[in-house]
Amino acid sequence: MNNRKIDKLDLEILNILQADGKVSNAEIARKVGKAPSAVLERVRKLKKSGIIEGYECIVSHKSLGRGLTAFTSIRVEEGVGATEVGQKLAEFPEVLEVHYTAGRDSYLVKVRVEDTEALQATLAKFGTIGPVRDTNSTIVLTTVKESRVIPLPLEND
Amino acid sequence: MNNRKIDKLDLEILNILQADGKVSNAEIARKVGKAPSAVLERVRKLKKSGIIEGYECIVSHKSLGRGLTAFTSIRVEEGVGATEVGQKLAEFPEVLEVHYTAGRDSYLVKVRVEDTEALQATLAKFGTIGPVRDTNSTIVLTTVKESRVIPLPLEND
DNA sequence: CTTGAAACAAAGCCCTC
DNA sequence: GAGGGCTTTGTTTCAAG
Numbered sequence: 449m450n451n452r453k454i455d456k457l458d459l460e461i462l463n464i465l466q467a468d469g470k471v472s473n474a475e476i477a478r479k480v481g482k483a484p485s486a487v488l489e490r491v492r493k494l495k496k497s498g499i500i501e502g503y504e505c506i507v508s509h510k511s512l513g514r515g516l517t518a519f520t521s522i523r524v525e526e527g528v529g530a531t532e533v534g535q536k537l538a539e540f541p542e543v544l545e546v547h548y549t550a551g552r553d554s555y556l557v558k559v560r561v562e563d564t565e566a567l568q569a570t571l572a573k574f575g576t577i578g579p580v581r582d583t584n585s586t587i588v589l590t591t592v593k594e595s596r597v598i599p600l601p602l603e604n605d
Numbered sequence: 606m607n608n609r610k611i612d613k614l615d616l617e618i619l620n621i622l623q624a625d626g627k628v629s630n631a632e633i634a635r636k637v638g639k640a641p642s643a644v645l646e647r648v649r650k651l652k653k654s655g656i657i658e659g660y661e662c663i664v665s666h667k668s669l670g671r672g673l674t675a676f677t678s679i680r681v682e683e684g685v686g687a688t689e690v691g692q693k694l695a696e697f698p699e700v701l702e703v704h705y706t707a708g709r710d711s712y713l714v715k716v717r718v719e720d721t722e723a724l725q726a727t728l729a730k731f732g733t734i735g736p737v738r739d740t741n742s743t744i745v746l747t748t749v750k751e752s753r754v755i756p757l758p759l760e761n762d
Numbered sequence: 763c764t765t766g767a768a769a770c771a772a773a774g775c776c777c778t779c
Numbered sequence: 780g781a782g783g784g785c786t787t788t789g790t791t792t793c794a795a796g
Contacts, residue, residue, distance in 0.1 A: 462662075462669075466661070466664060467753070469659070469661045469662040470658070470660040474789075475790095482764090483764050485794090487765080499665050499669065502626070503621070503626035503662055503751055504752075505622035507619055507656060507736055507754075508658050511611075519713055534747070534749040535749065536744045541756035542755075544753060544755070546748070549744065549746060550743065555636070556745070557627060560771085563690075574687035587708045588704040588705070588706055588707075589651070589706060589707050590691070590705040592692065593695035593700065593702055595661075595701050596753075597665055604758040631771055640783050640784070642773080642774085642784080642785095643781070715776070733774070
């Protein structure tokens with residue numbers, strides 16, 4: 449979590465990488481008009497400082513029997529133990545996201561499973577976690593957009 | 606969207622790629638005990654058939670002034686035009702996900718912005734979309750897990 | 763940040779099974 | 780059809796300026 453100074457060239461590189469995580473350093477170098485070794489050094493520093501968190505291969509969940517996405521709001525017993533609940537929720541492989549949210553003490557999790565039957569099984573597992581009071585699921589019918597690309601300001605900070 | 610037959614070797618390759626989107630074909634080949642050219646051919650077919658959707662570079666939003674994540678439920682006028690609303694929502698760069706959900710006619714969107722002020726501005730923009738009735742936002746305090754890695758069954762289909 | 767050199771990987775071809 | 784081995788091209792990586 450090092451807070452390095454990010455300049456315009458870093459932002460350019462990050463934008464190119466966000467558009468396609470598989471571009472080679474050589475091609476980034478061509479696009480920004482610098483030598484490949486210079487770009488390599490930048491990318492390495494961005495990775496080391498935690499600004500680049502990693503690279504993910506996006507696999508089609510529909511093609512692989514995980515066609516059902518649901519968002520489940522989970523109310524937990526107020527007070528202590530809330531953090532551990534989040535950790536336990538994160539351990540389920542079918543739970544892709546775990547967010548602790550404001551408002552009433554609750555988590556919002558994104559679940560990706562095969563069908564409604566599997567969702568029911570997952571919700572039942574949630575119920576076995578101690579401080580979990582109740583759950584409220586919203587089934588996704590169509591996903592129009594799903595990305596992690598964040599807009600980067602192209603001026604300096 | 607070709608429905609090819611996925612065998613165990615494909616699943617192994619996908620698991621390795623999901624764990625690290627930047628591994629080289631050569632290293633995958635070493636791990637699965639096959640020649641690099643064979644793995645390359647598999648990966649290409651997986652990409653072509655849509656099972657591999659792409660590769661994303663994950664950039665730390667906190668490091669780059671997008672520290673606020675919110676989930677906003679958007680009720681829309683029932684009936685026609687619902688799809689266009691989803692498309693319009695997806696055009697906002699700060700809107701990372703757009704899901705059309707069951708229940709009442711509504712979208713669930715994930716928004717990533719700088720602060721609450723920016724969230725307010727985004728919500729105001731949502732309001733200018735014709736069929737949008739009202740919005741309901743949940744602020745994320747802590748994100749415990751955020752991934753797109755789906756668990757792959759290691760037996761054949 | 764650039765250059766140049768060496769190690770490595772990608773991608774195409776041809777061969778075998 | 781699918782994988783193994785080879786070759787060429789391009790990329791990564793390091794050292795030195």
